[in-house]
Amino acid sequence: MDILDLTAVELGERIRKRELSALEALEAVYGACRARDRNWNAYAAFEIDPARTAAQRAQALLDSGEAVSPLAGVPVGIKDNLNVRNCLTTCASKILRGYRAPFDATAVRKLKDAGAVPAGTLNMDEFAMGSTSETSCYGPVRNPWDRERVPGGSSGGAAAAVAARECVCALGSDTGGSVRQPASYCGVTGFKPSYGRVSRYGLIAYGSSLDQIGPLARDVRDCAALLDIIAGPDPMDATSIPFPDTRFLDALNGDIHGLRVGVPEECFGDGVEQDVQTGVEAFLDELKRVGAELVPLRLPFLRYAVPVYYILATAEASSNLARFDGVKYGFRAERYTTIEDLYTRTRSEGFGKEVQRRILLGTFVLSSGYYDAYYNKALKMKQMIMDGFAEAFRRCDVIALPVSPTTAPALGSSLSDPLKMYLSDIFTVPVNLAGLPGLSVPCGFDRRGLPIGAQLLGASGADATVLNAGYAYQLATDWHKRRPEGLEVSGNV
C-alpha cells in the first residue's frame, strides 16, 4: 500500500513507530508532486529545502520524545495565502510574484511546534477569490476525478492534492466556502472552524470578518487532529476567541444518539441538482440510521446571504488588497511616470480580472453616497442571519445541507458568468456570515462519477459536535475512502 493512501493520523502512527521517518514521508509527498502534479497543477510551489529542514527538526522532536502530536512528522500542504517563513507566499497572484514571507503564520508556527512539516504551497484562486481555482497566475487546477472539471475553490489546490494522493492533508482558508466546496468537489473532507477558533495572523486577508483557516484531509479524524494543533486564541489576532479548550480528536466518539439534525427545506428542491439532492438525502437517512433525529427547519433568510456576502467580502477585500501598490514589495509595473501612474499600472497589470472585479465592487459599495444603501444594510442583514441561525440552533444541534447545488462544473464554464458562479455559493456563504463551524464530507457520486458533498453546521463554538456527527457518518460509510482512478498515469499536458 502506498503510504500516501494513509490518513494523516495513520501516517503519524507509523512515523511514531519508526516504520518510516519524517523525512521519508516528506520525500514520498515531494516525489508524488514531482511525478504527477503536472496532471492537476495542485501546487503553486514546492520548495524542498525548507521542508527538509522542517522534517529534520520534526524528527529530532520525535527522537527526543518532545513531539506528542499524532501528526508529528506528517507533511502538511499549505495554501499559498498562508505565510511560511522564508518561503514563497504569493496568493497565486502576479502582484506577489517572488514574495517571501518574513514570518510564519500562527497556524504554520503551531504546525512546526507540533512537529508537523509544512510541505509545499498549494495552488488556489488568486487571493482566494473564486470557486473554481481557475484564476491562479499559475494556471487552473484540475479535478482528480475528471481532468476537464474544476476542483472547486478557492482552496482547489489543497483539495485536489489530497484527493490525488499528492499530499496527506492540508491547510486551506474559507471565506465563503473555500475549504468546504473544493473538498466536496474533490471527494475529501474539509472543515471551516468557528470564526475566531483559529488565529488569522499570517493568513493574507480576503474578507477579514469572514476568513478562517481550516483543514482539508482524508477524513474527519485528520481534520480534528489538525484542528487540535492550529486552534486556540492568539495574542497576535484580536479577533481570535478564547473558546473553552477542547481536544477535538479525543472528543470523537461516533455516538450521535439523540442528536437533533436540522434539515432546512430551502436547501432541498429547486436549484439543486437531482443527484446532489439524492446524495444528501441518503446522507440524512444514514445519520438517522445511526441514531440522529431529523428536525425540519425553515431558514428563509438564506436567500439574502449571497448578496450580503458579496457586499461585505468585497468591501473588506478592496481595503485589504490596497496595500499591494508596488511601493514596498512584490510586483511593480516596469514603466510609470507619477506615483498615481505607478499605482494604476502596477495594480492593473498585477491583479487578475476576478480580483479587479471584486476590488471595484467593494470600492463601489463603500463609496460616499452608497455606503448606507449597501454596506450598512448588508451589516444589518448579517446580524439578521446570525440571529436566524441562533434561533434555529435552539431547535437542533447541527444543521445538514448540501455543500453546493451542483457537482464540479467543467473547466471554463464558470468564469464567463460570474453571477452564476456567485449564486452557487448559496449554501456555504451563510456559514461565514454567521461565523459558524461547517464540515464538508463526501456522501456519494453523481451519475458522471463526480463526488457529492454534504455539509454539517453547528452553533458558534460547537466545532466538536459538528466533527463528531461527521465522524459518526464516516464510521458507517466509506465514501471518504474512495480514490480517483488512474492517478499514477501521467496525463498529457
Add this chain to the structure above:
Amino acid sequence: MSERWETVIGLEVHVELSTKSKIFCACSTEFGGRPNTHCCPVCMGLPGTLPVLNRKVLEYAVRAGLALHCDIDRETRFDRKNYFYPDLPKAYQISQLYRPIARNGYVDIGAKRIRIHEMHMEEDAGKLIHSEYEHETYPDYNRAGVPLLEIVSEPDFRDSAEVLAYLEKIRSLFTYLGISDCKMQEGSMRADVNLSVRRAGETALGTRTETKNINSLRAIEHAIESERSRQIHILSGGGAVVQETRHWNDDLKTSTAMRSKENAPDYRYFPEPDLPVIFIGEDFLQAARDSLPEFAEERQARFVEQYALPPKDAARLTVRRETAELFEAVVSRGAEARHVANWLIVHVPHVLKTLSENAEDIAPDPSELAELIRRTESGTVSRADGLRVLEALLSTDGPFRVSDYIRERGLSVNNDESALEEVIRRVIEANPKAVNEYRSGKTKAIGFLIGQAMKDLQGKATPATVRERMEAALET
C-alpha cells in the same frame, strides 16, 4: 473697507501619545533612529499581519477625554480610512469615525468656553525622505503606527489669541496627564485650522477653508492672519471663498490651495474588521477618573491660598506638573514656601541656562534642595556659594548630600565664628569716621563697613550675617 468682519475658527489638533510602544504592535515609539529601524511586519503592513490595540493607548485616550470633559463612548471601535500614499503602508489608516472614544467636551480658556466636538484615536503615518541627489523618494516607517489623538473643536474661536490659549491649555492638560509632551517643533502636536469669515452681526457661517502643515505657534498666528485677510479680500471684492484645503508655507508666510472640495478624496470609511468593539467597563472608567491629577489651574489657586504666593508666582510654578510637585516636595521638607518659589522661578532656571540643560531632564532630590535653600536663606551659607552648590546639584555630577558638600568644601561660615569676630573688630578699628557717622544716626554708613568686612572675608560669610554681627558690635 470700513466693514467689520468676524473670524470663525475651528481646530483639529493631533497629539502624539508618549507610550513606549506603538498603537498596534510592540515597536518603539522613540523619536529619531535610522530609517526603518523601529518597524516590524505589523506596522509595515506586510501581508497577513493584524493589529492588536496597545491597552496603554486606550488608557491615555480615556484620561485625555475626561480631562477635556468629554462623554466617553462605552462601546468604541476603530474604522479604516482608505487612501493611497507611499507613507501609508497598508493604504489605509486605522482611525475612528463612527464611534470615537470621546465626544461633547469643552475646554475653558479664561472666561471663554471652547466646545470639543469629538476626540479619537488613530495611527500616525510614516514619512517620505526626498533624496537631494537623485530623483528618488524613500519611505521611512519609523513613525508609522505611533499613537495619535485627534481633537476636533467646534468653530468657537474668534481670533488667534484664543487659538493659542487653547493649544497652551491642551498642552498643559496633556503634560499634566503625562500622556504627551506636546512639542510642536518635534511634531508631537500639530494643528489644522478651519477658518471662515462673516460680516459682523451675521449668524450663518461663511465658506471655510482648512489650512494644513502648520508647525509652530508663531506659524499658527501667521496662518490665521493670512487666511483671514485673504478671505476678507475676496469677499470685499464681491467674490466667493472656495471650500478647499490649503497648504501653509512658513518660509513664504502664505498658503496655497491643495485641493478643492470636489477633488476631496473619498476615504470610504468602514468599521475595522480586525479589531473588535472595545467595551469600556465602569471599573476601567473609574480608575481613569481616579488617576486624573490636580491640573494647573486648580493647583495655581491652591498655591495662592495654601502658601500665600502671589498669583503670578503660583502660575509660573504650575506651568509644568514636575515643577509644581517639586515645589511642594521641597516645602514639605522644611524650606519656606516663598523662598522655594523664588529659587524655582529665578535661580533654578538661571543655573539651568548656564548649564544649557533642559528643565525636563533634571530632577533634584527635594530633601537636598530644601537643605540648600534653608542654609542659604538663613545665612549659614553665602548666596554665591549656595548658587554654586545648586549648580552642582543640577548638573549631571550625580547625587550628593548638600551638608557633606558644604562641609567638605568649607562653605559654611558657622564654624569660623572667631574669624568673623576678628574681621569685624579690625574693620571697626580702621574706620572710625564711618563708625562715628553710624553712631550719630547716619545708619546708612553701615553699608560701607559691611562692604569692607565682606572684602576681608572673601565672600565666606553672608552679608546678612555680617550685617547682624556688625550691628551688634556697633551697638556696644
